[in-house]
Amino acid sequence: MAQLGSSSVAGSSLASSSSFFLTGRPLLRSSFSAVRGRETVLIPKKISILSRRLSGLEEAMRIRRARELESLNKARKKPPLRRGKLSETLPVPEHILRPPYVTTKLLPEISKEHQIHDEEGIACMKAAGELAARVLDFAGTLVRPSVTTDEIDKAVHKMIIEAGAYPSPLGYGGFPKSVCTSVNECMCHGIPDSRQLEDGDIINIDVTVFLSGYHGDTSKTFLCGNVDERTKRLVKVTEECLYRAISICKDGVSFKKIGKKISELAERYGFNVVERFVGHGVGQVFHSEPIILHHRNNYPGCMVEGETFTIEPILTTGSIECVTWDDGWTTLTADGSMAAQFEHSILITKTGAEILTKY
Numbered sequence: 001m002a003q004l005g006s007s008s009v010a011g012s013s014l015a016s017s018s019s020f021f022l023t024g025r026p027l028l029r030s031s032f033s034a035v036r037g038r039e040t041v042l043i044p045k046k047i048s049i050l051s052r053r054l055s056g057l058e059e060a061m062r063i064r065r066a067r068e069l070e071s072l073n074k075a076r077k078k079p080p081l082r083r084g085k086l087s088e089t090l091p092v093p094e095h096i097l098r099p100p101y102v103t104t105k106l107l108p109e110i111s112k113e114h115q116i117h118d119e120e121g122i123a124c125m126k127a128a129g130e131l132a133a134r135v136l137d138f139a140g141t142l143v144r145p146s147v148t149t150d151e152i153d154k155a156v157h158k159m160i161i162e163a164g165a166y167p168s169p170l171g172y173g174g175f176p177k178s179v180c181t182s183v184n185e186c187m188c189h190g191i192p193d194s195r196q197l198e199d200g201d202i203i204n205i206d207v208t209v210f211l212s213g214y215h216g217d218t219s220k221t222f223l224c225g226n227v228d229e230r231t232k233r234l235v236k237v238t239e240e241c242l243y244r245a246i247s248i249c250k251d252g253v254s255f256k257k258i259g260k261k262i263s264e265l266a267e268r269y270g271f272n273v274v275e276r277f278v279g280h281g282v283g284q285v286f287h288s289e290p291i292i293l294h295h296r297n298n299y300p301g302c303m304v305e306g307e308t309f310t311i312e313p314i315l316t317t318g319s320i321e322c323v324t325w326d327d328g329w330t331t332l333t334a335d336g337s338m339a340a341q342f343e344h345s346i347l348i349t350k351t352g353a354e355i356l357t358k359y
Contacts, residue, residue, distance in 0.1 A: 078201075080336055081184055083325065084194035087150050089176050090157045096166050099210050099286065107173035114290060115283030116306045121214070122347060125283060125308055128165075128209055128216030129345050129356030135159050136207045136218050137359050139179070143222040145199045149181035152205065153192035160209050168208035168215050168286055175329060180206035180219075182330075187314050187322055187339045188277055189329040199225035202235060204341045208286070217282050217310050218357035219343040230317060231338050237269045238315040238340040245294075245313070246346055249353035251305040259293045262313050274314040274339070276322060277331075281309045282345050303348045308356065312343030 092098070101108045117125060135156055142152050157178040160167045167178030175191070182190035182204040183197070190204075197203060206219035221235050241262045248257055259273075266273050279292030293299050294313040318337025324330065333339050347354040 078184060078198075081186055081332060082195065083191075083327075083330070084148070084150075086176065086191065086193050087154075089170070090154065090178060092161055092166060092170070096161060096164060097210070097213060098166050099168065099172075099215075101173070101286070102166075102171040105171075105174035108287065110280065110291070111285045111288035113281075113285075113288060114304065115281045115285060115288055115308055116304055117283065117308060117347075118306070121283065122306070124212050124214040125216070125345070125347065125356055128211040128214040129218070129358075130216070131160075131163055131165055131211055132207050132209045132216035132218045132345070133357045133359045135163075135209065136205060136220055136357075139205045139207065140220065140222050143197065143203060143205075143224050145201075145225050146196050148194050148196050149183070149190070149192035149203070150194055152181055153177045153179050156205075156207060163209075163211070165209040165211040168210045168217070169206075172286065180204075182206070182339070182341070185333045185336050185339055187274055187316070187331045187333060188341060189331055191327060191329055197224045200227055200231075201225070202227060202231055202338065202340060204339075206341075206343065210286075213284055215282050215284075215286050216357055217286075217343065217345050218359065219312060219341055220359060221340040221342060231340075233269065234271060234315060234317055234338055235340045237265065237271055238313060239342045241265050241273075241294075241313045241315065242311055242342040242344060245311050246344065246353050246355065249303060249311075249346060249348060251303060251348055251350045253303050255290055255292065255301050255303065256297050256299050258311060259295045259297045259299075262294050263296045266313075266315050271315040271317060272320045274316060274320045274322070276320075277312075277314055279310040279312045279343070281307070283308050305348055305350055307348045308345060309348075310343055310345050312341060314339055314341040316340075 139156050169175050170178045177192045180189050181192045182188050183201055201224040202221055204219055204221040208215055208217040245258045245261050248261055263273055273295045275295045281288035281290055292311055316333050316337050316339045319333055319335040321334035322331050323334050345356045347356055
């Protein structure tokens with residue numbers, strides 16, 4: 001991931017069918033006078049009180065919202081994320097091709113060139129994407145209470161090098177591990193360590209492999225044990241945001257439509273879209289143009305056939321502001337609210353977008 005800088009049912013109107021209303025017992029009120037002969041008398045006026053009858057669907061939704069609120073109030077508040085101990089950096093066999101940034105701890109600049117591929121390049125991107133997807137799927141099977149994120153890192157590292165690939169995060173700007181593991185309020189770039197996963201956690205595992213000179217980049221948020229309903233919905237909506245964004249991508253479409261589509265769905269469910277972290281071009285270079293903003297924006301430019309980039313929205317249940325630990329990587333929501341992320345590398349075609357990292 002690249003970084004920028006540090007249904008509800010509508011109510012019927014009063015003109016709707018009378019079947020939606022119940023007429024209450026009339027109230028009597030002296031509202032105007034009239035002359036009868038030489039006498040002035042008060043003539044009572046009837047007032048009806050209208051009460052709206054809920055449809056079956058609306059009543060079911062009302063009950064569901066009430067139950068969810070009750071569940072949230074009873075939910076155990078998780079303690080803040082704490083860092084664990086780091087293990088030694090894992091070795092990579094000499095025969096495996098390394099990306100150029102491995103020789104320096106400096107954070108590479110984002111390349112200004114869009115990565116557009118010929119047939120050979122597309123074939124390489126598909127191979128890298130397929131491997132990344134398989135590794136991520138395997139990593140997800142390890143998620144359960146008591147497992148450490150360091151154990152996940154070691155398993156991922158082993159699978160990647162056995163496939164003859166290099167784990168792209170390792171050595172990128174000095175990053176010490178082969179995968180990013182972001183737990184609970186961690187937005188992204190969590191460093192695997194000795195912390196054990198706990199019942200009710202969520203964890204995003206971000207896998208990137210460098211195979212035959214091309215990067216395949218993908219991530220997914222997994223549930224660990226019994227997760228509360230609000231957090232489950234956050235995870236589900238974040239994934240749906242990713243797929244809805246992908247669904248509008250094709251040759252000639254404006255990049256800014258991605259952020260619009262994601263924001264619309266996130267807002268509908270009361271979640272917030274993180275603005276600081278972005279998607280990016282991916283290929284022979286890990287991070288390049290185009291920058292993919294996940295919130296509403298006026299970013300210029302249109303997608304081009306043969307181009308590859310990532311879409312990787314992060315949604316939170318609270319603040320989109322963040323704090324970064326002194327390791328320079330681990331970034332958390334400022335208010336401790338939960339965060340979820342999903343990511344795919346995609347290839348733009350004339351008629352749509354092909355997911356290269358489909359899990």
